[in-house]
Each structure stands twice: as C-alpha cells, then as structure tokens.
Amino acid sequence: MNPLQSAIKEKAIAIIKQVFQKHGASEIDTPVFERKETLTGKYGEESKLIYDLEDQGGELLSLRYDLTVPFARYVAENAISNIKRFHIAKVYRRDQPQMTKGRFREFYQCDFDIAGQSSVMIPEAEVLKVVVEILTNLDVGNFVIKINNRKFLDSIIELSGCDKAQFKTICSSVDKLDKEPWEKVEHELIHAKGLTKDMTTKLWEFVKRKGSMKEMLDQLRSENVFGDHQLANETLAEMELLYQYLESLDCLDKISFDFSLARGLDYYTGLIYEATLTEEGKVGSIAGGGRYDELIGMFSGQNIPAVGVSIGIERIFVILEDKAKAEQNIRATKTQVLVASIGKNMANERFKICNTLWNNGIYAETMYNDNLKPQKQISYAFTNGIPLIIWIGEDEIAAGVIKVKILNNKEERFLKDFIPEMQQLVVENPVLTAKEE
Template identity: 30%
Template sequence: MVKERIERVKGTRDLLPEDMAKRRWVFERIREVFEVYGFKEILTPTFEYTKLFQLRSGEEVVKQLYAFKDKGGRDISLRPDLTSSVARLFVNKFQNAPKPVKWYYITNMFRYEEPQSGRLREFWQAGVELIGSANIEADAEVIALMIESYLATDLKEFTVNIGDRVLLDEFAKMLGVEDDIGLMRLIDKKDKMSREDFIASLKDFGLSDDAIDKVLFLIELKGKPDEILPKAYELFKSDKAKEELKKIEELFELLKAYGVYDYALIDFGIARGFDYYTSIVFEAIAPNELGIGSIGGGGRYDNLIEVFGGKPTPATGFAIGIERLIPILESKGLLPSFRLSPDVFVIYIGKEFEVRAKAIEITQALRKAGIKAEYDLQGRKLRKALEYADKLEIPVVIILGKRDLAEGKVTIRDMATGEQKSVAIEKIVEEVKEMLG
C-alpha cells in the first residue's frame, strides 16, 4: 500500500471539538429564537440540479457554483444557499398549505470563491424563509427575528441596515440608466473601494457628474428614519417611490412594536448581491477589527416562486453567516468556554480481569448518572495514567487497587488539591457528584 499524506481541500476546514462546542452553543441560541417565532426546521439535499441555481439568474452565484456531472450525466451543483431549494420545495409540495409558511434551516453551503477572512468554500448559515405574505408585517417579522437572533448570542453592538430595491430601481430610472442591475452591482461594491475608485467606476459606467452627485447623495442616506426619510422624500419624486417610502416608514413603526427599533437603520445604498430581491433588503453589520463585513442579510423576493414554476407568491427571509458571527463573538469575549475533558477518570492497577471489569462497572455507573466518565482504555501504569488525567485537566480520578477492591473500596483523588480519600464502591456516584458540585 502506498503511504501518502493527504491534506484537506483548499477553502475547507476541519471543525475540532472546541469549534463544534462553540457552534452548537450559537446554533442552539439562534434555534430557540427561530422556534419561539414559530419557524419550523427543514433541510433540503446538499446538491440540486444546476438549473435550479441558474434559473434564479444571480450571475455571481452561478459563477461560484460547485457544479459537476454525476455518473448518470446529470448537471448537479452543491447548494450555494438554501433559498432556491426552499422555493423548489415550496413549489413542489406546499403551494396549497396554509400561509404563511415559516421555515428555518441551520446547515452548510458551498461557493467556489477565493478563500479569505470569513469566506470559506464550505460555510454554514442559519436562516429563515417566510413565504406567502406580501404585508410589510412580514418584513418586520423577519427583521425583528434577525435582530433577536443576534441578541440571543449576546451580541449587542450591531445594526441591521435596511435598503430597498424598488427605490434603487426608481433611482436608476430617475438617472435614465437602462442597466439598473449593473448600477446596483456597482453601488453594492461601494464599501469595498475608495471614494475615488467608486466615482471613477460610476464615470466608466456612463454617469454624468450630476448623476454621480445624486448617487453619492443616495449612498449617504444612512441613519434613523426621522433623519433620513425627509431627505429621501426630497430625492424621490415618483409615486411608486413615495409609496415605497411610506412602507419603510411603517416598517420602522412596526419595528418599534417588535421592540427592536434601536438596532435598525436605513441604508439606501444597500442592494445585496442577489438579483432576485424585489423590495426591502437588509444587512447586519457588527463593528469588528477582523475585516469581516456583513454578518448576515436578506430581503423580500416576491418573484422567485413564480420563476420556479409556482403560482405568484410573495416571500422574504434572511441568512446569518456562522463563520462570520463566531469570530466576532469570540473577539468580543462573548462565547462561554467549554470544558470538553471528562469529569472523572478511572484508573486500575494491575492486569487482573476482576480489577479491569470493576473499573468498567464503576465507569458505567457514573455514566448512567449522567457523569462524563472514562476509564483508562490504554491500561497505563498509575504514574502515566495520572499524568494523562493531569494533562487533560480531569478534575476527579478514581484509583482501583486489588487490595482496596477486596475491601469493597476505591481511592478518589481530587486532582486540583491532590487530596485523596478511600470511599466504599457503592458510594462512588454520590461522592463524585458532590466533588463536581
């Protein structure tokens, strides 16, 4: 057999026990909020027909697909997000279900892009989709839920910045721009370039100086509604835009009722990468020194169900980026520390079967009582076994000698203090529970 050392694939990572403990903590916190809001968990397959992701026509996403042909010649792709799959599932089976359908997921996605801080080729998202309500209440519900999800992880410094695709469309019309999607892409990239480069790119795009001034005015429309909305009403003159601004005004009033108003801001410069958003869009930002941008985002996508062959059905949702959230929580010291080592380590002395069997019985009795217990599977000598327990910071060690056993006793050692005492075998569980507090 060839001996060859193989590394993991670029852009992927191994999650070690501590990573998993942190993730589970974050997942459970978020899950609890999702469920109390009445969202139900679903999971779609890891791969779908490539066509599903192409249909949605988000160009950037299609470029980044893990696309391949399977052995049956099918064009398959690993999911880049869950929204397409959820829409497919809805069209296949749930069009006649009572509305709204409220689903959530916590799972992994795949994008073939250059790995960088907070961007991996396999990454996890916790998200929701709310399908079947066109009301602004539905937008308020998912935005409030997103805010409360972050709060549940103890994050406090963050905002959810809210923009609107209809307004951006109207804005493009106002400027006489035909390629409105092109303009939105440019606006979307504004935070990744200098002001000079941004202006230059708008010039390249064909905008006049006057139009560029308007764009610069638009992207400065960031803040609380009472400050921003009056300016927006000045900028936008079309009836459609005014109606949309009224909706946003109401949205923020509803967010007050939800009790999350403090975390919401207007940011009319937000477009969001995906082409399928149709109205309210939003992005969560948490200030950090790790170079991590948005830690989640979402918006309304009222056309997608129809694109996938369903009846016209409004929908909205968001996804939280777990590989972005966790480092931020970590850098702010918001994650608890997790003890992963066992609570008790049972060491036996000698090779006699009777002693080994008793070590197992004691270990099992502790486990049955819900105590994380191990016995020395390696059969080490006492000194080595104690060194092992010490290295793993196991707080309690039980030592079984043959002579002690004959008297129905064991030695229990408190590894922090080094104190030892002799305890009757039938009292072990009780004693250990007391020592562990």
C-alpha cells in the same frame, strides 16, 4: 474543524436555533445537491462559483450555493402556501484555487424564512428582530443592521435618468460605497458603465443618504425627495410602517437606513438588509437577506411571497474561538469522571465502574491500556478538563470501597452510596479549575 472548534460551533448553533424556535419556526432539511437547472440563473455573476457534480449518469446536479433557492424549490414542489422555517447547514462555493481553504469552499449558513401571504412589513419586522436577538445572544460585540429597499433602488435609477436595463450593473457599483469613496464609484459609473455626469450627480443625491430610520424618514418626507414618483412614495409609506413595527419590537437602535446598500443577488424584490459587526478588527458582513416575492414562483408558476435572512457564522466562530481561548472556558469533551486504576490488568474492574456510571447517565471515561501509570492517568484528567477521578486498586477492590479524588480541592472521599454521591459530586464540580502540579 477540530474538537475545540466543534464545541464552539455547537454552542453558537444552539443559541441561533433557540431564537429561531422561539419565533415558531420549524426545521426543514433540503439535500446538499440540487438539479443544476434549479440553481441556474438565480445568482447573476456569482453563478460561476457553483460546484457541479460530474455527469456519471442520472441527473445533472450541483451543490447548493445557498439555502434560499433550495428552500424556494422545496416550497414550490410541495405546493406549500405558508411556512416559517429555519435551516442550519453548509453551502458550497467554488472559490479561486489560490484562496482555497476549507472554510471558503464550504461554510455554514443559518437561514430563517417566512413564506406566505401577509400584510406589509409584518414578517420583515420579525426577521429583523430575529437577527437582533441572535447577534445579541451570541455576545459578539456591537453590530448594526443596514437596511434599504429594492424598490427605492429601482426608483432612484429611474429618477436619475438611467436606463433600467442597467439596474444590476449600477447597483453593483453603488454597493461598493461602504468601502470606496464616491469619486471612485462615480468614475466607474461614467467610464466603465457609460452614465453621464448628470446621471451620476442625481444618483449621488440619493445614494449619499444614510442615518437612523427616524432621521431618514423625516428627511425623505420633509424634503419631498422623490417628488411625485409613485413607487418611491409607496415604498416610503411602507418603510414608515416598518419603522413603527421596529419601534414596538424595540430594535430601532440597531438599524441604519442606507441608500447605498444594494446587495448582489438578483432575486430581492423589497426590503433588503445586511448586518455588520462594528467593533474594530471585527468588521464584516455576517448576515443578510430581504424580501424575494418572485423566487418561489420561478419553480411553480404560483407566486408565494417570502422574506428571509441568512446568517453566516464562520466569522462568529472565529470571534467566539478567540474569546474561548482567552477565557479558557471551552472544553472539547464533557467527561465528568475518569475511572483510573493502580496496578496491572484492572480493565475489567474499571469497566464495571464505568458501566454503572454510564447506566446512570454520568459522563465517564477510562483509558485504553491495561497497565497504566498513575501519573499518566492524572495528566489525562488535567489535559481533558475532567474534574473527578475514581481510583481503583487491589486494596479498594478487596475492601469493596470506591475512592474518588476531587481534583479542584485535592480532597479524597470514600463513597458509601456510590451513584447518589457521585451525582452530587458531579453537580458540585462542573468544571476543572485546578492545574496539574
């Protein structure tokens, strides 16, 4: 990650962190590696992408694959009964060598989770609000959050007469409906997974359904879509409660209810969701999560219900980088003043000025040679977006004055009251707007 990218990353992470903190989350930090056994069996097919450490003695370790399983392990190990936490850190995936690029093997996730006993759908509503706030504040364009419920998927599979044991494999086909037509998915279900035409026909009646929460809930109620299937009807009532909460939180316009959403991971038990940017050229999932009531119990035996979301921000970085380049409003450094000199061997004099600036909290630089050409120093200021230059030469030193040049308007000033006047200039010239001639 180069300096410009780092500056963008820092800005994006600051926005995300602020939303997490605004919602009362504390930060926890788990190690980059977990015991291999901690990760084993939590990711289904994706397990093959886990990076293992070499056995050099000690425990068998793997790099974390996401931040959710390490969080569950942490809650269980510390016998925590309630926590709302965030964690912004990198996770690691051993991707196919031919695709090997830095950002696919290691990338940031920004996770927000609420663990502990709670009433139905209250934490879920807050998590969705958090996602809406973050994507709005990042200003990355329009987005939509698709939602569904693991319990609907369970019900649907039962209602279609499919074998429960095939839950995972059927869901993995259905999940492709955002990219592929039903005909293709149906072909796979029948020919690769052994479903009957009758089963797929019934399945299609369910998974084709999507729309606004209001439409969908009305439809499911009025058409009595689930008959007397108990789990499905209970889930419907829960979704109606979620609808009310999201209305109170003014988020409904960002939500799309989609029966074909069936995220991959094994550990979800209730609501699931996935956020996607919807503007052309920006399509792609950028956040996902759901309720996972049994994961923490896998480590401690004591079930602690939990719900969370994970925001993957690499795509967001790319969008913000393109935007910053277009607007030219991001700098890699924050320097406000370049301390420059005319004449040889002025390093001591430059350091004295720098020292005063640094001690007073002013962001200042001086170049690292003792015989500098003025033009080189001017170019340095322009290249690095530094708006002010303090020039020192033998005349200035002899006269005991400090000369500053404001690059934005070419004005030169002799300062009387050094630090207060510099502080004023820094406030008046937050960025460099002029160009080098």
